[in-house]
Amino acid sequence: GGARRPxxxxxxxxxxQRIVNMGRSSSLAAxxxxxxxxxxxPCQALFYLPGVAPASYAYREPVKLFVNxxxxxxxxxxxxxxxxxxxxxxxxxxxxxxxxHLSGDRxxxxxxxxxMKVPQACEIVCKKTLTKQQSRLFAHAIDQEYRVxxxxxxLPASTVVVNEAAPDxxxxxxxxxxxxxxxxxxxxxxxxxxxNHIRIIISFNEDHNPDAAKRKFQGSRIVGFRVExxxxxxxxxxxxxxxxxxxxxSTCNEMKEAVxxxxxxxxxxxxxxxxxxxxxxxxxxxxxWANRWDVYLRGSPDDKIHWFSITNSTMIxxxxxxxxxxxxxxxxxxxxxxxxxxxxxxxxxxxxxxxxVHADVFRPPxxxxxxxxxVIGSGVQLLMMAIATLFFALMGFLSPANRGSLLTALLLxxxxxxSFAGYHASRVYKFFRGEDWMRxxxxxxxxxxxxxxxIFVALDVLLMFEGSSGAIPxxxxxxxxxxWFGVSTPLVFVGSYFGYKKEAYTPPVRxxxxxxxxxxxxxxxxxxxTIFFGGILPFGAVSVELFFVMSALWLHQIYYIFGFxxxxxxxxxxxxxxxxxxxxxxxxxxxxxxxWWRSVLSSGSCSIYVFLYAVWYFFxxxxxxxxxxxxxxxxxxxxxxxxxxxxxxxxxxxxxFWFVAKIYGSIKVD
Numbered sequence: 001g002g003a004r005r006p007x008x009x010x011x012x013x014x015x016x017q018r019i020v021n022m023g024r025s026s027s028l029a030a031x032x033x034x035x036x037x038x039x040x041x042p043c044q045a046l047f048y049l050p051g052v053a054p055a056s057y058a059y060r061e062p063v064k065l066f067v068n069x070x071x072x073x074x075x076x077x078x079x080x081x082x083x084x085x086x087x088x089x090x091x092x093x094x095x096x097x098x099x100x101h102l103s104g105d106r107x108x109x110x111x112x113x114x115x116m117k118v119p120q121a122c123e124i125v126c127k128k129t130l131t132k133q134q135s136r137l138f139a140h141a142i143d144q145e146y147r148v149x150x151x152x153x154x155l156p157a158s159t160v161v162v163n164e165a166a167p168d169x170x171x172x173x174x175x176x177x178x179x180x181x182x183x184x185x186x187x188x189x190x191x192x193x194x195x196n197h198i199r200i201i202i203s204f205n206e207d208h209n210p211d212a213a214k215r216k217f218q219g220s221r222i223v224g225f226r227v228e229x230x231x232x233x234x235x236x237x238x239x240x241x242x243x244x245x246x247x248x249x250s251t252c253n254e255m256k257e258a259v260x261x262x263x264x265x266x267x268x269x270x271x272x273x274x275x276x277x278x279x280x281x282x283x284x285x286x287x288x289w290a291n292r293w294d295v296y297l298r299g300s301p302d303d304k305i306h307w308f309s310i311t312n313s314t315m316i317x318x319x320x321x322x323x324x325x326x327x328x329x330x331x332x333x334x335x336x337x338x339x340x341x342x343x344x345x346x347x348x349x350x351x352x353x354x355x356x357v358h359a360d361v362f363r364p365p366x367x368x369x370x371x372x373x374x375v376i377g378s379g380v381q382l383l384m385m386a387i388a389t390l391f392f393a394l395m396g397f398l399s400p401a402n403r404g405s406l407l408t409a410l411l412l413x414x415x416x417x418x419s420f421a422g423y424h425a426s427r428v429y430k431f432f433r434g435e436d437w438m439r440x441x442x443x444x445x446x447x448x449x450x451x452x453x454x455i456f457v458a459l460d461v462l463l464m465f466e467g468s469s470g471a472i473p474x475x476x477x478x479x480x481x482x483x484w485f486g487v488s489t490p491l492v493f494v495g496s497y498f499g500y501k502k503e504a505y506t507p508p509v510r511x512x513x514x515x516x517x518x519x520x521x522x523x524x525x526x527x528x529x530t531i532f533f534g535g536i537l538p539f540g541a542v543s544v545e546l547f548f549v550m551s552a553l554w555l556h557q558i559y560y561i562f563g564f565x566x567x568x569x570x571x572x573x574x575x576x577x578x579x580x581x582x583x584x585x586x587x588x589x590x591x592x593x594x595x596w597w598r599s600v601l602s603s604g605s606c607s608i609y610v611f612l613y614a615v616w617y618f619f620x621x622x623x624x625x626x627x628x629x630x631x632x633x634x635x636x637x638x639x640x641x642x643x644x645x646x647x648x649x650x651x652x653x654x655x656x657f658w659f660v661a662k663i664y665g666s667i668k669v670d
């Protein structure tokens with residue numbers, strides 16, 4: 001329906017705030033400050049985002065119903081709506097953003113005709129003669145529990161689900177099933193039945209102020225869109241030619257309401273004729289336009305469970321963090337006081353401790369210094385992308401009402417943050433006295449994106465062979481290539497130029513030409529042991545929220561509580577920094593100065609636990625069937641885990657470098 005009569009900016013802001021902060025208890029101080037700052041902006045500074053401005057309709061004004069993809073939690077492979085033999089007009093695909101294309105959305109026109117506040121009863125869409133093969137397509141979709149997704153006025157179709165735990169509190173799920181399996185009424189054999197009659201129920205809101213001049217808007221606004229599917233084997237007078245406009249169905253009409261009759265379901269286990277029909281009912285609602293997404297968000301995991309889980313996790317992590325930080329600071333203060341004590345300087349040669357490796361602690365890593373700099377640059381890029389995305393999410397720009405916005409924002413922000421990758425990679429490489437700056441810059445621009453592109457293209461080929469709408473069109477593929485080589489790569493070179501142009505960092509202590517011999521290390525300082533334990537605490541910090549994120553990704557739920565995610569992000573940064581610093585301190589105390597790669601791997605090992613969690617989630621929470629869906633799942637989770645390794649590894653390195661520079665800058669060295 002497009003926004004012909006946009007309302008005042010307050011409505012738009014209210015909806016964004018409600019979606020972002022649906023669970024009021026999850027709002028954080030930082031998020032609240034951002035929302036307050038946003039609301040304090042002058043009205044002329046506000047603007048409408050595509051798809052989220054309110055539209056008002058006059059009586060009998062056409063309301064467009066669009067069809068979208070078919071989805072299933074059992075396959076994770078989306079399909080175009082018209083990949084099944086539904087009634088279809090001359091198909092016209094609506095313009096979509098980059099995120100919609102990548103998520104498999106295919107928004108197209110339909111033959112369902114709606115007019116504002118005009119009810120209709122048992123309108124015929126078309127009569128289809130299904131071949132055995134076409135019937136088999138419907139039966140296969142029913143077996144895989146595919147759901148149909150429609151859109152009216154940017155609202156997804158929903159169905160009411162009875163909550164068995166609380167029957168008085170039903171919730172809404174997006175889409176409706178293609179059909180269902182049940183025992184045949186006569187034979188008792190399990191059969192496939194198609195939902196061929198859809199009751200469309202649209203809620204609208206009006207401003208009834210007697211003074212037309214004081215009304216906030218004119219006409220009607222759509223605030224709800226739900227459907228009730230029926231399976232009906234329609235019948236009519238065979239003596240008359242069938243016409244969608246003139247034929248009177250005996251199974252439902254203006255005088256006879258459609259019902260689900262087990263003795264008259266529409267079977268699709270054989271070649272058959274199917275008549276597709278629909279009802280339209282309009283009901284006035286007190287729900288304001290700004291609150292119309294509430295019913296979809298209540299279908300997500302229970303906010304109370306979410307709140308208690310995250311609170312419990314946060315308290316434990318914060319307690320451990322404070323305890324470890326206090327012990328570490330107290331020990332460091334004691335070490336620095338002893339090392340700077342003139343009376344103890346004469347005995348320093350006989351002592352052990354981190355001061356003894358001061359001449360080697362800033363020695364460049366002996367193993368792959370260029371690769372190390374590329375890893376740090378890519379990790380910083382991902383970190384900046386995550387921070388920027390959370391900022392825009394808390395501001396309300398990435399609400400579910402703006403379909404595809406989150407994925408589009410992630411991709412574009414990653415591309416625009418490429419200059420940070422080039423800058424930090426070049427700074428680290430220059431500090432290591434590297435000379436092949438061109439190779440370093442090219443590796444930064446191509447290594448991590450190239451790895452993701454390889455996995456992505458492989459998965460896209462699988463989707464293409466499956467005929468899925470998730471396979472990206474050629475135009476989208478070209479757009480991604482242009483973003484990579486036309487925007488991201490030049491930005492890497494720009495950041496690299498400024499990084500190399502700047503003077504190299506001067507460490508607080510000099511570096512000896514000959515490296516100090518490292519004494520034998522205790523078993524608990526073995527690299528595998530420290531790396532294994534280094535990722536446990538950061539993973540514990542994100543494990544609770546990870547469950548809800550995974551549910552949103554793979555169970556087709558809406559994730560909207562960015563306040564929780566912001567809090568978890570802050571905890572993740574703190575725990576990664578603290579565990580890495582702690583491991584680095586123990587390592588230096590044992591006179592092992594090879595901390596560079598250890599700082600990345602200690603916190604980066606959190607990604608291993610994330611992938612193992614994904615394996616556990618696959619076998620316990622999901623019901624994915626088939627080889628291709630499993631490959632898609634593990635392929636995408638591998639991409640996420642690799643990115644998570646780079647992000648947490650960069651946090652570990654940056655915090656460890658700051659720590660080493662601070663403690664060695666605080667002692668007196670001859």
